[in-house]
Amino acid sequence: MRLLTHNMLSSNIKGVTNGFPLRIEIEKVVEKPVDFNPEFLRNMFPKIEWKALVNAARSMGYVELPEEVEPSTLYSEDFLHKFHHALLELHLEEGALVCPETGRRFPVSKGIPNMLLHEDEV
Amino acid sequence: MSSRIAQIRLVSSHPEVYEPCDDSFALVDALLADRTNLLQHQPTLCLELGCGSGYVITSLALIVGQAAHYIATDINPHAVKVTRETLEAHGVHAELINTNITSGLEKRLKGLVDVIVVNPPYVPTPEDEVGREGIASAWAGGENGRTVIDRILPVSDNLLSKKGWLYMVTLTENNPLQICLQMREKGYASRILVQRLTEEENLQIIKFWRDSDSQVAEKENKTVPAKVMESFLSQFHIFPFLRGSNNDSS
Ligand SMILES: C[S@@+](CC[C@H](N)C(=O)[O-])C[C@H]1O[C@@H](n2cnc3c(N)ncnc32)[C@H](O)[C@@H]1O
Numbered sequence: 001m002r003l004l005t006h007n008m009l010s011s012n013i014k015g016v017t018n019g020f021p022l023r024i025e026i027e028k029v030v031e032k033p034v035d036f037n038p039e040f041l042r043n044m045f046p047k048i049e050w051k052a053l054v055n056a057a058r059s060m061g062y063v064e065l066p067e068e069v070e071p072s073t074l075y076s077e078d079f080l081h082k083f084h085h086a087l088l089e090l091h092l093e094e095g096a097l098v099c100p101e102t103g104r105r106f107p108v109s110k111g112i113p114n115m116l117l118h119e120d121e122v
Numbered sequence: 123m124s125s126r127i128a129q130i131r132l133v134s135s136h137p138e139v140y141e142p143c144d145d146s147f148a149l150v151d152a153l154l155a156d157r158t159n160l161l162q163h164q165p166t167l168c169l170e171l172g173c174g175s176g177y178v179i180t181s182l183a184l185i186v187g188q189a190a191h192y193i194a195t196d197i198n199p200h201a202v203k204v205t206r207e208t209l210e211a212h213g214v215h216a217e218l219i220n221t222n223i224t225s226g227l228e229k230r231l232k233g234l235v236d237v238i239v240v241n242p243p244y245v246p247t248p249e250d251e252v253g254r255e256g257i258a259s260a261w262a263g264g265e266n267g268r269t270v271i272d273r274i275l276p277v278s279d280n281l282l283s284k285k286g287w288l289y290m291v292t293l294t295e296n297n298p299l300q301i302c303l304q305m306r307e308k309g310y311a312s313r314i315l316v317q318r319l320t321e322e323e324n325l326q327i328i329k330f331w332r333d334s335d336s337q338v339a340e341k342e343n344k345t346v347p348a349k350v351m352e353s354f355l356s357q358f359h360i361f362p363f364l365r366g367s368n369n370d371s372s
Contacts, residue, residue: 005217012226043166112218115226
């Protein structure tokens with residue numbers, strides 16, 4: 001699971017109002033190289049919750065992302081490479097995503113999060 | 123440029139996962155037929171609902187290329203694993219999520235998805251067969267095969283970006299004309315890209331896109347311009363059975 005996916009997931013449990021971002025519990029992280037595509041990154045940037053990405057990357061041990069991003073930063077190669085690495089190359093392979101409100105764990109196995117709810121959570 | 127699609131011999135399998143079938147092939151044929159438009163469309167985010175073996179999302183990734191990001195969901199935990207294997211065997215990547223339609227993604231993905239593809243469980247069955255564990259959930263569609271489809275349509279409307287497109291498989295028994303009219307009320311134009319008669323089924327692959335004409339018509343509470351409506355309906359006259367009536371004497 002890429003951090004891009006983490007950035008798009010919220011706790012879907014009935015009644016939860018603050019389900020984003022999910023906390024990351026790590027058992028295993030892997031890195032997989034991806035072709036660098038600045039165009040894609042600039043298209044994705046406005047869709048990303050930046051703070052959630054910075055914190056998620058940090059929890060995975062990657063601390064290079066800046067807290068604040070100015071519009072001009074989006075043309076810095078150096079910044080784009082860091083964004084690229086955090087967004088696409090870091091994978092949570094084994095672990096869990098945890099609902100910030102209820103503490104419910106959504107397991108991640110073989111890089112695939114299981115967001116299926118129990119009957120009493122729907 | 124190559125227009126490779128997934129190769130059957132590289133598609134992984136599992137006894138409880140739907141194998142690529144006529145419906146899967148028809149959907150990929152429709153994507154291939156629309157390839158030029160898809161490439162011009164330059165989607166950033168693409169999503170498949172109910173990825174099964176991964177045949178379709180792998181093909182989409184091969185057709186559109188790795189400049190886009192792919193997400194695929196399935197309610198069946200075996201299916202997402204098999205899809206991962208199929209993707210890896212073809213050297214492409216999609217993010218996989220084991221979930222009910224798009225549960226967990228709806229808040230953040232709202233209005234962000236440029237292409238949605240779906241081959242839903244469309245076979246008319248008793249209602250209580252829908253969403254059961256295992257392989258039955260791959261086809262069981264409830265009354266008129268519409269139970270899961272009718273959940274997917276509003277979800278897709280919510281997730282599609284302004285330029286977003288939806289490609290969906292339907293069966294004549296699903297009443298595709300009614301589906302298109304229903305989507306028209308939400309501001310979508312539609313077109314049948316592929317129409318296939320197999321031994322057992324009449325399948326259609328329908329493409330939906332936001333249409334400014336019908337959206338304006340809806341906002342102003344006017345009817346859709348007659349010309350647009352006429353050309354839209356004409357495809358259903360060519361294939362009378364698409365109207366989904368069982369008592370058609372023709
Ligand atoms: C007809 S199969 C299509 C599989 C594959 N996309 C293909 O074309 O070969 C339908 C798929 O949808 C999945 N499915 C059924 N109900 C679902 C739901 N509520 N949410 C997510 N996936 C679902 C099934 O598990 C199955 O894999």
